[in-house]
Amino acid sequence: MKVMFLVILSAVMLFATLAVPAQLQPKAYGAGELKPFPQQVSYPGIIKPNHVSQSTMNTAVSTYYDYWKATYLKNNLSSLPGGYYVKGEITGDADGFVPLGTSEGHGYGMVISVLMAGYDANAKTIYDGLFKTARAFKSPNNANLMGWVVADSTGAQGHFDSATDGDLDIAYSLILADRQWGSSGTINYLAEAKKMITNGIKVSNVTTNNRLNLGDWDTKDALNTRPSDWMLSHLRAFYEVTGDSTWLNVINNLYNVYSQFTAAYSASTGLISDFVVANPPKPAPQNYLDEFPETNEYNYNASRVPLRIVMDYALYGDTRGKDIANKMAVWIKGKTGSNPNNVKDGYQLNGADRGTYATAVFVAPFISAATTSSTHQAWVNAGWDWMKNKKESYYSDSFNMLNLLFISGNWWKPTFGAADTQAPSAPTNLTATAASSSQINLSWTASTDNIGVIGYQVFRGGVQVGTPTGTSYSDTGLTALTAYSYTVKAIDAASNLSANSNTATATTSSAPPVSTNLALGKTxxxxxxxxxxxxxxxxxxxxxxxxxxxxxxxxxxxxxxxxxxxxxxxxxxxxxxxxxxxxxxxxxxxxxxxxxxxxxxxxxxxxxxxxxxxxxxxxxxxxxxxxxxxxxxxxxxxxxxxxx
Structure with missing residues (x-):
């Protein structure tokens, strides 16, 4: 296919055009898209399907978008001419109104439309119409947030309080919109994003214990939280836009909550429940908030978590996200015999089946999670083939669309300001201590960074052997009576590596003698x-x-x-x-x-x-x-x- 080269806006855009091979060049429409579809990004450390070409993946995404748009994207509100919404079902009470959609679906639609701009010539009109609806249906508790129900009635505007997930996606989409179209038009996207982030979400949804509550109706000291709201890469973008370290604190705390939860309830699967409560964290009880009985399990809310987690690694390099996603990928492959058709729509935390059939809102995030390692290549390939033609309902199809964008590399990172090129300081005071004939324990003093250290890389004899997030590591599986030397590097969210630490050496002890367990059966x-x-x-x-x-x-x-x-x-x-x-x-x-x-x-x-x-x-x-x-x-x- 012959591709036209367009001079758009500036010499900067001209340079970007010349820097991309001609056969991969996208079309850019009159709205002046700076990142027109397809962007086909290759994320560091992330694999894509390798049995089809990039252009074939792009076609699959655009074809699915055409279906999604025709089925769910509507602008027929008589009470709000020009207002767009995403048509979908709700769970819960609509207070006598006829519900047409939710803020959750609205967030999906705003992210999808801005990422598909450049393919869809009408994307900016759609996006602005979605934003119009989001502002008209504001929450009565915080006008910077969206009420959770859309209905064709002026009485519904300002009637419903908010749901955290919808507002997170909406605020994030405004950042994308600023990167896509700039903020000098009718809507100042960046200013609106900052207002939502600081005066909306931070004020109403970030708790005093650095969790995210369920909506602006919830309390600021709440411990109840919904893991599908833990959109960690969104929160990093919030930090980039505002410079407010609150968002880094929330990210770190949510990772800690995840670690504590899975250690106690799902050590073999890495799964998490639809709702999490209390401290230490534990599954919410059944029928929490009258949603459905399985709120204490991995069900229709938590099914979205793998995508939200893996994107923090793909876009920002946090290896904690990689480790969580990879654990779930290993488990689901074993559970299903590496066949996406065998995924069920619900699991107990120990991995036992709760659901009965495969649906995209469960399958697609598990495929996204598996992009963390080439050992999952066959699973990613099979998952892509399964996803691209799966058409079911608003909820499943919308989240499937988001996963298709991510897996194909068409969900780009909205970088702000100058790129972070400052490396962390080198770890210091590295010590190595032999713990047994097969184990050496390491510890060191933490590094510092202008943005923040996200983890460390441990090297044995110059070969990387571990990626801990803390300042200690145990190297196991070693040979008895053998000397081993170690160095450690720190890494930040921009993947900048520090210089090496000092070198520390230790010698494993002799192998333990074969003998009888003297404690067996004793008092x-x-x-x-x-x-x-x-x-x-x-x-x-x-x-x-x-x-x-x-x-x-x-x-x-x-x-x-x-x-x-x-x-x-x-x-x-x-x-x-x-x-x-x-x-x-x-x-x-x-x-x-x-x-x-x-x-x-x-x-x-x-x-x-x-x-x-x-x-x-x-x-x-x-x-x-x-x-x-x-x-x-x-x-x-x-x-x-x-x-x-």
Whole structure:
């Protein structure tokens, strides 16, 4: 196809045109699009379908958009001439009005229309019409936010309070609109975005504990939150526009909430419930807010989460988003036999089926999550083929459209100001300590950055082996009696890398001798138990499915085993549950009164700790927990003691 080259607006646009190969050049329409579809971005670290060409993907996206627009995009409001809306069903009470759509759908429509500008010659008219409706149907609580129901009645305008998800998408779309068309026209998109972000969302939806509440009807100290509202890349764009570090604080806190939640309720799946409540976070009860029974599971709200999470890695490089998305991708591939047709519309947090059939609002985000690794290439290819022709209903189709835009590289990053080129400072005070014959623990002093450090890269002998977000890392699977050298680099949201830290070296200990578990079946005592079924004896019963658990929230909990006779102890193996000891001591005693330290750590990271040390004599062996790795207590599946 012959492509016309257009001179638009400025020499800057001319340069952009010349910088892109001619066969990939998009058309730009008279609205003066600066980023006309298709943009076909390649995100760092993200794969695309590789069994079809980019131009074929672009055609699939534009074809699906034509269907979506014809089916759901409407401008027939007699009460608001010129106002556009996205037609869709609602859950909840419409207060006697006939509902036509929601602020949620409105947000989808505004993001989609601005990203499709340059393909659709009428995109700016549509977008401005959607904005007109958003402002007419303002919330009575905060006029900078949109009421959650659209109805063809002037009485509905200013009647309904807000829903957080719709406003987040609307505010973000205004940032996109400024990047697409500029803000010198009838609508000052950038000014409107800033007003929504600061006077709307920050005022009404950001809580005092740095979560996002459910709407402007909710309280500022609320702990209830909807993970499908955790649009992390949106919040980073909010930060870029306003310079307000509140948005970085919210991002970091939401990642922490996700980590705490999954450690406690979905360690094997990475799934999260439709609604999250309380601190420490836990699933909301069933029928929360009268939505539907499965609000405590991964259902029709949470199904959107994988896209929202993976985009923070794709656009801003936060490896926490990559790790979460990749975990869900690995799980769903195993669950379905790598066949998208086998995805169900709902799961319990442990991965058990709740739903019965495959629908795009569940399938498409799982495909997006899998773009984090080339090991998922076949799944991404199969998912693309499944998604591109799937047509169902407003909710599923709209979210499918967003995923198609992302996977094809046509959801571009609205960068503001000068690019961040300042690298973080190098990590300092790196230390390496051998923890066993196969594990070395690292710790270092945090780096600083003008925008913010998002994580670290750990190198063993010059080869990257880990990407922690904190200032410690345990390198496992090593060879006994071997010296290993390490360096660490910091990385920021713009993927700037720091210089290397100092080099730290440690030598693993000798392999533990093969011997009998002296603690098996022996009398075991603990400082406390969480409740019936979590007694101390569960840690020495030889089963890795039963466990001892202490009461929650305190340090200096302990568990000891009576070996029945004195022995020379040189190895203790601990199989932690999610509630692990970050700091603990292994101690021995001859009388249960005077204890001698045999091994001490402050950098435990859970899992299996196989600790060897110089032999100590004693009849009693104790694990004294000094620092929690989570907000809960301590819990051991297995407490094994070896020696002679």
């Amino acid at each position: 075991t005592v603990a400082s406390s138990i969480e409740g019936a079924g979590f007694e101390a004896s569960k840690a020495t019963d030889g089963s890795s499915t039963t466990r001892w658990a202490s009461v929650e929230g305190s340090n200096n909990e302990w568990i000891y085993v009576d070996l029945g006779a004195a022995a020379s102890i040189n190895r203790v193996k601990l199989n932690w549950e999610a509630a692990y000891g970050k700091g603990y001591k292994i101690q021995v005693s001859t009388d249960k009164t005077t204890w001698t330290d045999a091994f001490v750590t402050t950098t435990g990271n859970g899992g299996i700790d196989d600790n060897t040390f110089n032999a100590k004599n004693g009849r009693y062996v104790r694990v004294l927990c000094t620092a929690r790795g989570t907000t809960y207590g301590y819990s051991l599946f297995d407490f094994e003691v070896y020696g002679s």
